[in-house]
Amino acid sequence: xxxxxxxxxxxxxxxxxxxxxxxxxxxxxxxxxxxxxxxxxxxxxxx
Numbered sequence: 385x386x387x388x389x390x391x392x393x394x395x396x397x398x399x400x401x402x403x404x405x406x407x408x409x410x411x412x413x414x415x416x417x418x419x420x421x422x423x424x425x426x427x428x429x430x431x
Contacts (some may be wrong), residue, residue: 389418 396419403412 389422393419396422
């Protein structure tokens with residue numbers, strides 16, 4: 385389960401960075417924050 389959460393977190397953070405590059409700052413920041421919360425190193429929403 386930890387590996388799946390880690391992969392999901394990486395996908396969310398990368399999507400957030402891409403959104404910021406495309407000048408969608410609010411969406412990008414939200415994706416990065418959610419990615420950090422979901423990741424095993426952060427506060428996991430699923431445990």
